[in-house]
Amino acid sequence: MSNKPVKHAQAAAEFLEDDPHRLFHDERLWDMRQKRDQQMHGxxxxxxxxxxxxxxxxxxxxxxxxxxxxxxxxxxxxxxxxxxxxxxxxxxxxxxxxxxxxxxxxxxxxxxxxxxxxxxxxxxxxxxxxxxxxxxxxxxxxxxxxxxxxxxxxxxxxxxxxxxxxxxxxxxxxxxxxxxxxxxxxxxxxxxxxxxxxxxxxxxxxxxxxxxxxxxxxxxxxxxxxxxxxxxxxxxxxxxxxxxxxxxxxxxxxxxxxxxxxxxxxxxxxxxxxxxxxxxxxxxxxxxxGRSDRLAMPQFWSSLKCIRCGACMNTCPVYRRSGGQSYGSVYSGPIGAIIDPTFNAKKFSTLPFASTMNGSCSNVCPVEINIHEQIYDWRRVLAEKHDIPFVKREIMKMAGRLLAQPRLYRVSIEGTEVALKTMPRFVLYNYLNPWGKHRELPHPVKETFNSWYRKNRLKTSTKKEHESA
Amino acid sequence: MKIGLFIPCYIDAFYPKTGIATLELLEKLGQDVDYPMDQTCCGQPMANSGCNKDARETEELFVRNFSKYDVIVAPSGSCVHHIRDNFDAIEQTDAVKHIRQNTYELVEFIHDILKVREFPWAEFPHKVGLHNSCGTLRALRTASMSERNEPFFSKPMDLLSAVKGIEFAKPKRPDECCGFGGTYSVTEEAVSARMGLDKVTDHHNAGAEYIVSADTSCMMHQQGCAERNGVPIKFIHIAEILNGARA
Missing domain, CATH: 3.40.50.10420 (NagB/RpiA/CoA transferase-like)
Structure with a gap:
């Protein structure tokens, strides 16, 4: 088996390019989810x-x-x-x-x-x-x-x-x-x-x-x-x-x-x-x-409760818009994202990130697997094993440092056009371009809440207190 | 009860109006609110990316800023979800436990703690589509979700229903995630933007003039998708409506 990480984002983007396929896929699975809801209500x-x-x-x-x-x-x-x-x-x-x-x-x-x-x-x-x-x-x-x-x-x-x-x-x-x-x-x-x-x-x-x-x-x-x-x-x-x-x-x-x-x-x-x-x-x-090994994993053993009903896939808004092939694995969708890495953590390292962690999956799961929480846990495990992209790791390190230093952070966002340029850059850096591919950026504002508060709420006495703090 | 107001980084930088409305609303409701000036972020961006260790110092700073307050209130469901459920990059001292147990999202704070149901100053003569973020819906549980067989309840709807002139649109998939997902919005931008466009289209088709939410991050993403694709819909934080914004 090749160890190259599955390119889920790219494959999903390709799947989305064809309207008839993406519309049918989303509607068909959503229909299954709705029929499931009707059964549940009965x-x-x-x-x-x-x-x-x-x-x-x-x-x-x-x-x-x-x-x-x-x-x-x-x-x-x-x-x-x-x-x-x-x-x-x-x-x-x-x-x-x-x-x-x-x-x-x-x-x-x-x-x-x-x-x-x-x-x-x-x-x-x-x-x-x-x-x-x-x-x-x-x-x-x-x-x-x-x-x-x-x-x-x-x-x-x-x-x-x-x-x-x-x-x-x-x-x-x-x-x-x-x-x-x-x-x-x-x-x-x-x-x-x-x-x-x-x-x-x-x-x-x-x-x-x-x-x-x-x-x-x-x-x-x-x-x-x-x-x-x-x-x-x-x-x-x-x-x-x-x-x-x-x-x-x-x-x-x-x-x-x-x-x-x-x-x-x-x-x-x-x-x-x-x-x-x-x-x-x-x-x-x-x-x-691999099932015995999985049973020994404190965070992930309960994925073995799965009865393969696919309800998590039907409800998953990411899966419905990505298509199963984009997961590059036997098991796709939310359940795939948490069990595939047990087979090959490197190859399937991208799958726990192919999720907004919205939690719908865990709530339709008939055996109550906490799927989205396991997705969250997998991210930690993979980051610690360095099975996430280097760039992302570095950005998070930088973001972590900056966000821990209030003065430096203020300087970086209170710039000329207030934050608009610096903010996504420090959090997302060269991820900035993807945001704008299909979306507009937020509108620039005259001042941050922080500076408004300083001007409008801080009285002289408390201002001193804050500055000396 | 001394309230520490937490205004998350993206509201501070891009949506100060939401922060101001939150502060003014709490003051109108007779609360003693303080905003610690040295606050930055709750650590969620790093933690959600798996890089929990990189969230450590940010979480420490958060504790230094907020441990002296009786409660902490934020106009952001997802940040409150992080603090309450995942704030564990640092040692779980008494101060940390205090913070985790006493941090509230604005709607649940007004609904459950202050138990206020009347906003006589509020009037919003528009048709709105309510967007419950996944954090508020499935983690903080401020509304019932369609996945569960449970009686209908909605704390944001309870509050908004007291606003004069407001009408609600009924989107087809009210509980579906809008696709923001923090860094997901850039690492999987195609799916994220598709979800966002589907979300705003659903609300628009249901006749919503505005999308209203307790989460600005979702709306920042949705607004970007709506504007790029020419979907004529506006966005407003629930704090602004409850504080008396007319448009």
């Missing part, structure tokens, strides 16, 4: 559910080894093969081994963020294994060689016309298709033969249940059910943080997930897997890939 117990979801996750994470072992034991009893993967590489090797045993060559899979995190396609394809994404959005992103833009709607940054062009290239359909349904049909036509002939199926999993040894997959397209049930071998890749202790806990999470994500009461399909079907084989790969 549930007086919303806040109680969030509190409970957060507490269940915190409890589970605090007792993760116990629950993972409980899950393993119960899953084995159900006839599931359980594998443990320390990192992405180990995960990918396990998948290749399982497929190798069956001499399998075609992996059909439903959407899972974690296999993108493990860069599984990149590993399997050179080894002669065809990986076919069956989620529509994820398939579009696969064909276009892009990372998902969003955890729930991976191709949300694309317009119908973009998809029509991609499908024309790979499926030979008309590049001028305007009707999204026609495109969905084209995908269906292309996917069915692959689904029917695939020899291994793969899913992720939204929730793992320790007490039953089962797991739950929530989708809207039904593709996970096809992927897992048509072939004889089903591999489920599961992040270890997806665990909940009891089946009844699902009553909390399933109610929150789709309401937070899309603003629908529940996903079209909520499939509970408990074990292989007759004659079939089921594998579960429990993936760590």
């Amino acid at each position: 549930m007086p117990e919303w806040q109680e559910l969030r509190d409970r979801a957060s507490r269940i996750k915190e409890h589970t994470l605090a007792n993760l080894p116990t629950y993972l072992e409980q899950f393993e034991e119960n899953a084995r009893r159900n006839g599931i093969h359980v594998h443990w993967a320390r990192d992405g590489a180990e995960h990918n090797r396990i998948v290749a081994e399982i497929m190798g045993k069956h001499d399998a060559k075609s992996l059909i899979k439903s959407k899972s963020m974690i296999t993108d995190e493990c860069e599984m396609r990149e590993y399997l394809e050179p080894r002669g294994i065809t990986v076919t994404e069956t989620d529509l959005g994820e398939r579009i992103q696969q064909l276009d060689h892009q990372l998902p833009s969003h955890v729930v709607v991976p191709a949300v940054q694309k317009l119908t016309g973009d998809v029509a062009k991609i499908f024309a290239k790979y499926y030979g359909t008309d590049p001028n298709i305007k009707d999204p349904h026609e495109l969905a049909e084209a995908q269906r036509e292309a996917a069915r033969p692959v689904l029917l002939s695939g020899d291994t199926g793969m899913t992720g999993g939204n929730f793992i249940v320790a007490e039953t040894g089962g797991f739950v997959v929530c989708t809207n397209e039904g593709n996970a059910d096809l992927s897992s049930n048509l072939p004889n071998v089903h591999i489920a890749t599961l992040g270890i943080e997806r665990l909940v202790p009891r089946v009844e806990d699902l009553g909390v999470f399933v109610r929150l997930l789709s309401r937070s994500a899309l603003g629908s009461p529940i996903t079209q399909y909520t499939t509970h897997f408990r074990g292989p079907r007759k004659g079939g084989e089921m594998h579960v790969i429990l993936v760590d890939n």
Whole structure:
């Protein structure tokens, strides 16, 4: 992985240049946020559910080894093969081994963020294994060689016309298709033969249940059910943080997930897997890939509570105007800004700065992750590691010195045209130009408040007192 | 109760009218207000950039300037948020704790501490769009937010409702951040300015003649975006309206 910091600001600026894309993206996600609000207002117990979801996750994470072992034991009893993967590489090797045993060559899979995190396609394809994404959005992103833009709607940054062009290239359909349904049909036509002939199926999993040894997959397209049930071998890749202790806990999470994500009461399909079907084989790969390390980070461990609903992305005014691709990572938006640096602090050092820290994300989060506070904390951590630009560091040092010396500060802002020129310069220095690119500067004023106060309020006696102070 | 008035750096330099209105308003409400002349800043620009250590001396100066007051009042939600929630570059002495617990944003001070609801001198015969900064909305909690399932409340609206002739516009996305975000406004200027333009357009389309806010920094940014793009809308700090400004 390259260590070069992601140029979020630049990529976002490019995304904003095209009006149809930026308008659609902002409106589409804002619509999801509003639908989420409507669902929330229909549930007086919303806040109680969030509190409970957060507490269940915190409890589970605090007792993760116990629950993972409980899950393993119960899953084995159900006839599931359980594998443990320390990192992405180990995960990918396990998948290749399982497929190798069956001499399998075609992996059909439903959407899972974690296999993108493990860069599984990149590993399997050179080894002669065809990986076919069956989620529509994820398939579009696969064909276009892009990372998902969003955890729930991976191709949300694309317009119908973009998809029509991609499908024309790979499926030979008309590049001028305007009707999204026609495109969905084209995908269906292309996917069915692959689904029917695939020899291994793969899913992720939204929730793992320790007490039953089962797991739950929530989708809207039904593709996970096809992927897992048509072939004889089903591999489920599961992040270890997806665990909940009891089946009844699902009553909390399933109610929150789709309401937070899309603003629908529940996903079209909520499939509970408990074990292989007759004659079939089921594998579960429990993936760590940095999660244990994150669990040990005092400020950032609670990001593991995330259930990948994407509500923080939908509400984020910066994400909506930047597009997911600008984050250069598997996880974009606010949640990406706090978990990506745990994978690579240098490469993703820019992401905690791609935020106004407005706090909307933390307040829509169904598991109450303090996302914007973690963004703030990441900034400190990165600044201390010197993973922020040198110029910025120097400016802040200068600003800190100047603002600590009232007399020098006064001299610098009480100049001829009062502050207008000096003020942005001392705070922002060569950042001054960007302010004016799309904005006017504040208007000059005759005098500062400080000098007005001196003239209008300070009586002779107190004036002396102040001057001698 | 002796009040120390904190006028943040950008209000001091660019919007002295807001500082004057704040002082005059507090005086009209019978308060004993003092403005320490050696004040500069609360340290937020450095701290928000991650450079908390560089905020140390500025925070120390702030404590030297303000520890002698019973309460500190500032016409800026974001600065008060910094002092209350993030003012930790320095040792947390009793003086520091005193400051952090007794610093108020102007609206919450009038609303919660003075409990004043009447401003007989105030008249503002215009349609205004209220902009709650993210600091006041989601940190100081001076108004309910659309993200939460909670009953509606709005301290700034409670105060403004007492102003004769005022009317409120209803923007579509009242709680969305305007994109200022301190240094964010320059490090990610394209997104920041886009958010600012969207914000002022939303208010303009809702019929607002003015955007009114308890945060001048947001308005400095919004004004820049409105002027560059020819969106005809004016800006005024809530202190000025409550102090009796007519336009």
